[in-house]
Amino acid sequence: MKLATWNVNSLGVRLPQVLEWLAANPVDVLALQELKLTDDKFPADAFEAIGYHAQWFGQKTYNGVALLTRTPADAVVKNIPGFDDDMSRVITGTVEGIRVIGAYFPNGQEPGSDKFEYKMEWLTALRRWVKDELAAHPNLVLMGDYNITFDEDDVWDPVNLEGTIHCTEEERYHLRALVALGLCDSYRLFPYPPKSFSWWDYRDAGFRRNRGMRIDHILVSQALKPRVTGCVIDKTPRKNERPSDHAPVVVEIIPAPAPGSSA
Secondary structure (H helix, E strand, O other): EEEEEEOOOOOOHHHHHHHHHHHHOOEEEEEEOOOOHHHHHHOHHHHOOOOOOOEEEEOOOOOOOOEEEEOOOOOEOOOOOOOOOOOOOOEEEOOEEEEEEEEEEEOOOOOOOHHHHHHHHHHHHHHHHHHHHHOOOOOEEEEOOOOOOHHHEEEOHHHHOOOOOOHHHHHHHHHHHHHHEEEEHHHHHHHOOOOOEEEEOOOOOOOOHHHHHEEEEEEEEOOOOHHHHHHEEOOHHOOOOOOOOOOOOEEEEOOOOOOOOOO
């Protein structure tokens, strides 16, 4: 089973690129972020035509998330229950026995700003809810655009960017706290080359010069960890004309042994 996350930075603009990528990479689950369109504009028919069911939670101009799945998602939840939020940031469903949370974490703008404070409150609420979800669903994946780096390996210039947005100790504390619930970074379960990034600024030839950050993550529960066989960042779509500034991240998880199996 393959699951992927991709911040497409406007589905209205990049629908052809998403369809092309899915044709070449027929994953079982794709979590999308930054749809930037209202629910009535979501192109469900286009995804149905290539064999995908869709759940979506849109918003005009900003945010918006979706789950595209080969089999229908059950028990779908939108946003973080109990957290009052007018932003469309989270969509959750159960797919083939795996609880999948697709999320677009707040950017935070800059430390000390109102948007940074909102990010801290949102991260606290997310962690509390994910803790409950893990208790109810041991097979869980939390994936999306986290807008947080783990450490200096995730940053093209860790010295000069230390303490700036995506690289603050406050943000990284919350990321570590999510891991401490019983999750692990699927990308780092395997050897990875230096300067492995998932986002590059459009400015200053960021992609060509590999001046990026790894801010798109797939965290898997401890129950799923032994079943993860690989996790990759697919930089191919970043080379498209008018690309998203993010690249897809893909994890592969082998199916659970059948009951009574000797495997």
